[in-house]
Amino acid sequence: MNFFQRQQDVRKSSRRLVVLFVVAVITLVVVVDLIAFFLLGLSEQSAATIMNMMIGLSLFLVVAIGLTSFFRTLVLKNGGGGRVAQSLGGMLVEENTTDPRLRRLRNVVEEMAIASGTPVPEVYVLPNEQGINAFAAGFTPADAAVAVTHGALERLNRDELQGVIAHEFSHVVNGDMRLNIRLMGVLFGILGLAVVGRILLHIRGEKNPLPLIGLVLMIVGYIGVFFGRLIKAAVSRQREYLADASAVQYTRQTEGLVGALKKIGGLPEGAKLRNKRSEDVSHMLFGEGFANWFATHPPLERRIRTLDPTFDPAQLAQLTTAWQAQAPNGMHEDEVLGLTPPTERPLPPRNAPMPVRPEDVVASVGTAAVPRSAEHQRAGSILAAIPAPVLDRARHPDAVLPLVLGLLMARDPQARTAHQIIASRFGAAVANAAGQEAQALASLHPVLRLPLAELAFPVLRRRPRQEQDAVLACIHALAQTDGVLDLHEYCLSRLLHRELYESVHRTSPWGRRRAGRQAINQAAATLFAVLAETGRPGQAEDAYRAGLAQVVPGQPLPFAPVPPVLLENVWPALDGLDGPEKQYLVAGMVTVIGHDGVMTVSEIELLRTVCALIHCPLPPLADARPEQVAS
Template sequence: MDFFEAQDHARRLTGRLVGLLLLAVVALIAVASVVVTLALVLLDGQPGGDSPARALDPRLLGGVAVAVILVVVVGSLGRHLQLRAGGAVVAEALGGRPLNLETRDDNERRLLNVVEEMAIASGMPVPSVYLLEDPAINAFAAGHDPHDAAIGVTRGAIETLDRDELQGVIAHEFSHILHGDMRLNLRLVALLHGILVIGLIGHMLLRGAALGGRRRSRRGNGRVAVLGLGAALMVVGYAGTLCGRLIKAAVSRQREFLADASAVQYTRNPDGIGGALKKLAAHSAGSRLAAANAEEFSHLYFGRGVRAMSRLTSTHPPLEQRIRRILPHWDGSLPAPTSRPVTPPGSASTPEAPTGTALAGAALAGAVVASVGRPDAGDLARARQRLAELDVRLIEAAHEPFAARALVYGILMGADPESRERQRLALTSQALPEVLVELDRLAEPLARLAPGHRLPLIELALPVLRQLSAAQFAGFRACLDRLMAIETRPGARQWALHRLAVQGIEGERRARRDRHLADLGGPLSRLLSTLAMAGLANEAEARDAVEQAAATLGIDLDFVPEPPPAADLDWAMERLVRLVQAERASLLAAMTRCVEHDGRIEPEEAELLCAVAWTLGCPLPDPGRLASRPGPRHDGGHRQ
């Protein structure tokens, strides 16, 4: 199953789950309505033997049913709004704290390195990282999409697992991000909370009636009716929650098997995640989390996290099954609980990155599409190598709030001296003095930045930039827009990185995906022409590239040779993000055909393609690995 199929599958699965839960809710509403109506009739206290008949009055039943529906809807909607901010809300609810990006703790530093490598290798934003001070071995990924994702890891995991095992766990969590499981999981949390509210109301009624009975005399059947109503609502609510948990558990177990398999695919190292699972099985604290509300998020965890009443309600398969699927020849032995040797940050046993394999035309486009959301061990090795090649001052800057802003400014400033001088002057009047000091300090390492290294640095800076306050981000955004506005010759790559930086902080604008390629001829013509001209100095070749892309898409496109303003490209992207998921693979193939028309994808072109794919929600590993090594260009120089 490729990335696009997995995303569609997650959406279909969400629909089916919602349907099943709605059926359960309808049944519960029917039962709850009858129970509440009977209680109201008893509370009314009117004499007569027609109480059952009055309880079945359609108008009364209908009114009660509407009230029960409102309770479920309001409960679900309220929880959804609480979780709207993304994975950070879940991490903090479980007692996690944002990991200090400048930490000097070896275990914490190693965790950050592994997460950053995995993000760069998979071509997606670096998620926020949270540490749970819990001795258990566990982890989770939470959020609505990759832009607001958070990964939480326990202290027990980072102190017990070696680097390969920790990388297997993180690869497992990245699979949940890439396959769309996170949004499904949060929707389940909201839906189940709405059902649970019925039981909570019953609990409050039962408690209130019990306390009230001690303070005042009984009044007819009133207290008995309230007690019965409370008890019935508790039974109904918790029965509904049990039904929801059974559905949640059945789906979650299959998603865990998929994530385990994906972790092996990403790392090509079954001993990594297999070893982590074996250590989890042998660990004295297991995977059980101490957080008070751990049960609510049980389907998010790497390990079970909570005690299940039975296998039917367990959100995770038995550890033995998971281990045997990864390590078929496992003899059943478990490691003795021992302290983990500290692995130096940045080191690992993953093999060196293989060299690129020359592909061309449709074959290369197909290979690029197939790689979306499917990083491999070579991508991890390349990401590690790329991070090792970066100046340490730039990496440290990406982890500090003032320096991270300066880093992004420096990356997005124009290539020619005239533009940079004007932009530096503009920043003097808009940017904070502390940021300007950092910009000057980073000028020398930024000037020596190798091709293809700008995108990873922006990705590294995103977690700390997401922590900016609303006022700080407004100032940062104003400076970025000013840099683009006064750029003498803004290039496609500069525009794409600018858009990526803004979207990576603001998050994805969730638009309805209801448009087809045939409806988007204008935006497609603008974007594909820009990609073709960015890599080809010869207009005739660029025109031919767009024509081949149009043939790939099966629609007519116009070639636009003029360099577009950033506003035009933003206009095109705002329409293209509404493209249906099923046709995004075709769009990515057409984009690749435009970029590689001259037979290779150079580092700058790969960076452009990845940045545009990134903002379209298609995390793309480095496509340069699929093309031949760069050679001398036709135009004798570099184009943006």
């Protein structure tokens, strides 16, 4: 299943969740009404009295459930993935940590973010959980957090940890996190009946029916737990198969993921979570966090067999016996198996042409399935190629702002307008530091620019809210200043602005508006015109028309060169496209940029940035091995 189809399926799951929620609420209201009818002796009342009581009680229940769900979802949405991790006792893993286990975890997460073309999420560890488990939470990829248990950190080797993290990243890329947050809000609303009932139960007074109603609500609220688990099972189970499959695409091997699942099955702790709030996130977890009637995950043995058809369930008993004598140690296994971080490999020449086919690029969106090279290895080599001092500054809270602003100015370090924009918001010292960074980063390889920006992003988003607002204003001003930034800088600045905005506001800066067909066609034409002029100006019109034919065939939209700043008008319409329409759009962009059948490394990175802007994450396409580069 490709990324675009998966996006459609997530939307269907969201609609399915709404239907299930409505059915559950109606059922609960009917049950409460029936119980109240008999307990309150309404059979002796007039029809009008009965009707008024039933309508009033039903409205109260619907409003109570609806408002509870709404506010719970709002709190989770505004808190981001970090709030969910913290609610389970999660501890943030700093970007510049030197602890070997935590450093290994952060490296794996950063490699996977580069491999999947998504922002680097916050990373948490659940220190009190000995079971092997993990989850990803957040409302958008820009405010995502990935959390792993202490047991996963201790017991899994690097390949197995990669498999688990890749599984969680598939939820990030496919849009499952937003559905998970909504599911948490919906279920809390249903369970909220029990909370309301507990309050009413303690209201005293003569001939006061509220305690009796409270008892009814408590009973029905816990009946709601039944419906909650039923909804979780209905929504979640199939997604776990898809996440396992996506994890294999990201890592290009099954051994790591299978090894992690076998350790869950062979160790006494399994995937269990002890935290009382683990029920809230059971549908998010990598493994079944605790036993219940309605499992949110497929059976463990079935998941393993799907990945490894040769698996014999008897192996789990053998592993259990072996690990009773000595539990596995992930770091020790790394040493024995020689599992080390990917090393730096030579980067491809900046202007080396690489053969490209639109269908191959489209198939790569939202995946890392490249036949000749494992994407996580490629991402690891990219991470290793970033100079250590630059990487340190990207991970340091006091150095990250000048670094990011300098990265946006790197192609024109002497741009006076950009210096003035920065100085007006942060002062001359920051502007000067950004100018120095721009000069230092001017020679940075194009393949490293987008990953460096994404690595700096999680540090930037934890700055004080007032500073984040100033950064948003500054980046927006830089993007809109014609003549200061070329197309590469414009798109990178727009991407950083969008990600930071989504992190702060939990929504896209241009909203979720659905544009009309004419506006969509004009937006695509503007984007293709800018891309065509950037590639090979002499062939710009031919490239423009070839790309346009992919998206709006037969539409007489004349070609006219436009500056990058006019792209400000295209993002709302293009980002609001449905999955299949975005698929055609990406194919059209590839056709424009690679009109002659090849693309340079710089053009590939531009394409990745534009795809990220419209939420179509594209993994690195430029291989670091010279022999893979077309001559």
